[in-house]
Amino acid sequence: MGFFSKTIRTLGPWGGYQLARQICRNQPRILMYHRFSDPPVKGGASPQFFEQQVRHIKDNYNPFSLVGLMQYKREHGRMPSHAVVITVDDGYRDFYQYAYPILKKYQVPATLFVTTGFIERKLWLWPDKITWLLNQIDDIPEAIGVGDLVITVGPINDETRPVYWRQWIDHSLSLHDKEKHHFIDRLAERLGITFPLSIPPQFEPLNWDELAEMQDNGIEIGGHTVTHPSLGRVNDSQARVEIFGCRDALNEKLGQCQRTFCYPNGQPSDFQSFLPGLVREAEFLGAVTAFSDLYGTQDPYLMRRHASGDDMFQFFKATSGVEFLGHKLRRRIRLRRESFLGATDIASPGGNT
Ligand SMILES: [Zn+2]
Known part of the structure; x- marks a missing residue:
């Protein structure tokens, strides 16, 4: 464990999280989940931990769906304070089974990004x-x-x-x-293996009726392409089919409304510079990546997300803003070191100056 993590583990519960929460009050934190299961599995989220997290968000923060957050920003010209957004990717049935009942119980909104070809059972991920x-x-x-x-x-x-x-x-x-x-x-x-014709139960998607029910109960159903390709590996016309095709399927099946978008895989290599323009043209109000750094929610079509799941340390670090502040601090230290080294180079007797 690095020095930074050790310090947070020690100081976090003693007021560090509260302090970060206060410093980052105008910087929304967008949390990212994928799968839910009971009993828990590594890397996933279980109902026991998820309920604790939803209750914590409800008691300490201002929960929004991502589209709700973007609408607020458009209306008020600024982000709401102490905002936290729960987002879940892909459209697996386990969201409906385990996460949705908890969100509904606490009346906490969230955004579910769905891959529409998966929902239509034309493919499995x-x-x-x-x-x-x-x-x-x-x-x-x-x-x-x-x-x-x-x-x-x-x-x-x-x-x-x-x-x-x-x-x-x-x-x-x-x-x-x-x-x-x-x-x-x-x-x-x-x-020597043949894939089954239908999606195996553990990888099953939600259906349109379940999505419609959740949309009526505070869950934004956002876009996540038609086939879940890496958008860093497609050309302009393929990206267009994936982004607009997904939007059209959502609007046709769930009714026309404002939504946000999520880039599949969401790492820097899954991205190309023309994508935000296409996502905006398809009238999505914003878009998210799958990693966090110091840019936070600065660019509405490239908003960063913090990983979450059963690891409560990661959850508190992400939600309070400690992770975001950590990125800023690391950059500041790096810049200072670079400028120091730069200054040393210039002053060094062996230099060219
Ligand atoms: Zn995905």
Whole structure:
């Protein structure tokens, strides 16, 4: 654990979180969740922890959906104070099962970003296909070459599965969208496995009726493309189909209303500079990434999000603003170090000056 984390763990409960909350009162924090499960699984959120978090947000902050936050900003010319936004990606059924009843109980709004082709069951999300493949096999009996990737021999167990998973996911993300699907199909073929025709229960999406019900009860249903490609790996016309197609499906099935958007995967490599313009043209009021840094909500079409889940330390760090302040502090230290080193260089006798 780094010095920064240690300091927060010590000082946070002794007023550090309260202090950060006060300093960051005009900087909304957007939290990001993906899957919910009971019993808990690593990296997900369980109803027990989620209820504690929702109650904490309700008692200490001003909860908004993302579209609510953007509408407030447009109306008042500034962000609301102490705002926290809960966002959930993709459109899995577990949101309806575990998270929605809690949000409804506490009357806390949230934003659910859905991949419309997934909701229509035309596809299952490609990372789930990789997860599913790895759950079907006990070992890689001989080295396999799929495209540029060589998969080494080895057992598949709790220890090695995440390593293979990361390798196959990273390789998929390095490919253009069509090549990525081709890679996953070839991978299955080489492993001698056929994908089921329907989406397996653990990866099932919500349906339009459930989405309509939630939309009527304070949940914004936002856009997350049609097929969940990395938008860093598509051309302008493909991006247009993904962004506008998603908007049209949402408006057709759930009625026309203002919404926000979320870039799939959401890392810097999943992004291209023309995307915010397209998202704005499709009349989304704002858009979010999947990482946090010191830019926070500065650009409405590239707002940063803080990871959340069952890790309460991460939750408090993200919600209070400590994580955001940490990014600012780190940058300040880096700049100071750079300017110090720069000054030393200039003053050094061996320099060219
Ligand atoms: Zn996603």
